[in-house]
Amino acid sequence: MSTHTDVFAERLRAVGGVPHMVRAPGLLDAVAGLIDAHQPVLLTPQTAWLASGLDEWGIESVVTSDPPAVLESALRRCGAGVTGCVAAAASTGTVLVGPEGVGGGLASSLPERHVVLLRETDIHAALGDVLSVLVERFGDLDGEAVLITGPSRTADIEMMSVVGVHGPLSLDVVVILAEST
């Protein structure tokens, strides 16, 4: 693993997220294990390819670009959302999640558990590098792009840090390790 990856994992833990290191062949098992009972799972057009594999695990999935009627019946029940990610910053443990097609933002904001798929090669050293990626690729990121740093949190009552408010209660980042490492 590269130094960036180590730092990223450490910073992610510091903000309450959980890193998982996997090699490409083990990706589906890892995602299925994280979703477990948090069904149905909300996928975006970009992660929709996971649907058939998850189905074999007996995991029900809905894609955010499915017809409104399908989505409406699933949104109240969905327990997890899986998205990809454009880039990550080691310095802050941040992932940059793009719009990922129709309705993509729902998968990272509504369910209790958010699982992010991150390629190790997309981890940059600093937040500034990720912001540069955001600027360079803004044309493709039209819609909503979001920097996510840990699960939702608040400190509005006596400055006591509480994890899990309106957004996801947990954030798992599955880092797909590069072949050479």
Place this chain on the structure above:
Amino acid sequence: MALRTDIGAEIHSALASPTLGRALESAMATLGSRRALAFEGLDFQAGRSQLRSIKEDAIERNDVLLARLVEVVEQRGGHVIVAATATEASDYVARLAVERGVRLVVKSKSMVTEEVHLNAALEAVGVEVIETDLGERIIQLADERPSHLIVPAVHKTKAEVIDLFAEKMGLADPPTEAEDLTRLVRDDLRERFLQADMGVTGANFVVADTGTLVVVENEGNVRLSTQLPPIHVAVTGREKILERLEDVAPFLELLPRSATGQLLTSYVSFITGTPSTPPLDLGRATGSTVREREFHLVIVDNGRGAAAADPELRETLYCIRCGACLNACAPYTRVGGHVYGADPYPGGIGCAWAQVTGDVEGAAHINGLCTTCSRCTEVCPVNIDIPWLNTVIRARAKAEGGLGWRDRMFARADLLGAVLSPLAPLANPLMAARAARAPMRLIGIDPARRPPRYERETLEAWFLRRGRARVPRPERRVALFVDCFVNHNLPRVGRAAVVTLERAGAEVVLAHTSCCGRPAMSQGSLEIARGWAANNVEELARLVDEGYDIVCLEPSCLSALRDDYRRLLETTLPAGDERVALVGSNVYDVTEYLVQAAREGWSRLRLEPLVERFVVHGHCHQKALGIGSAPAELLRLIPGVVVHEVEALCCGMVGSFGYKVEYSELSQALGARLFTRLNEHEGQVVTCGISCRSQIEMGTERLVAHPVEVLVRALR
């Protein structure tokens, strides 16, 4: 909002609250220490000067950027309105809600919507508004207004929140842990997010080139408010516009660090155009009648355009609402934002926002609470001179309403001294008797406060009588700036300074031109101060040209000469006049000067050991000027001494502030924090400020000395 008439009464009830002080103190301490940690290893000064220049440029070209933004958003199918007034903004949203059949609005935290009283406007047309930020929700249930920019319910303790939830949600057995209380709100609001017809958010930045809203948050409610309801309305001030997406990046480095001490918040959303989610019907009142997603951008002017063209108020528009200034503000952390705040913006920056947005009365009401300690400016990520904004606003209020008797008296420290010094044998015993001071209340002075003693022989008279001392082969030439208080009230400090400087190898003359002008500035009389400043600059620049270093005894005078004159004279001195800068860079605090002399190796001071303990209180203006440790460093030049510096706290006296009847109680409350710290240590209390000195003497009954009074005792 209740009519506000008596700030003294408001302060009194805030100080009397059994919970407020505790809630604020612990929250502010937490925020302050988290902030400090977050900035470790980061070049704050470089960062903030970058932010400042981006903001300066963006405000300079605000009209052009606004036009570009409107064009881009409309091209992308959004609706834009530039609202000239608060009412125009809130009416637009209320009308939109009625037209679209909106019944339920979910709202994320936004100070601009508070400014335009959006909730009231929506409720007036029968629309239910739910605040979704936890703090804002607490405030909404309690029917209160936010008291902090970032932590709206900071004035509430957990116990109060528990009671509130129990009552408003009808819970017999409410949870008691912050985590469970938070979960309760999550569960309570989940359905509202799903059913809302409209989501309202603010924006931290708006990018003109791309039409992108940048919204910074932690709770995920902004994301849900923009993803789920079919209509998204963003309300924002026109000062939030930046030109390019690249410009946002450096703000993201400093805003979260300054606000909550986070390296980054949980979410930073970049929203461009309407969301891609199809309009869903999860039980909305408007049902499936809305077939297309809509985005409306409400850009609020409400005085901002005029402020951009006002060189004295313009820097208010650089504010990014991080709240760091509040956490650092001594009066704010004692009385909170309901007292020190003009609806809705709290603190000293809130006073400026009130002035900008046309609430001149609100601004005037809280203006006197700024003690000009400048801790806010030290932590401001865009380097806004908040005390100066307050000074300017005070001057405008006084220009309108005129100076009262009390203002006139406090503004003329020079005249008071000139009149009272010759009458010292008569005046001192008279003013020492509290009964004799009773009539002072008539002009707003607290008779319980002991006025300073006057000395018959001023520093100048002594210097004249003694004659100029011959210093063989002087290393430096010093012009000691004679301030009103040392001259008339504490000439012994001046005498000690003269002798010490001479022994260090400097030839000393007295520079007595005019009062530095700070007392006049504090009372809002900038015209008087400007006249004196111009005199001083002329005379002191001449002395500098002749090779003199200017040395001050009172840090407040130093701060006027080194810092405030630039602001005070920027509009009156001809362009290219370098004298203000020349004086500013050649004026020193006496402790700073002597420490520097020792460090540079030219000081001839030879000091006997003193086996004594000293407790040092630093003056706010020394800290603000970056020389906060100079007094202690100077004392440590004396062999044998044990020096303890107490933590940086404002003494609360602040010249005339502590004497004013409405602020006297707050002044003493501020002092009490310092007194506790001082009383933890034995030894001679040492401080440079004259008003710090009298505050500490009154509050602790301990005698206080200026560092040069100690040094002179150690001279060999």
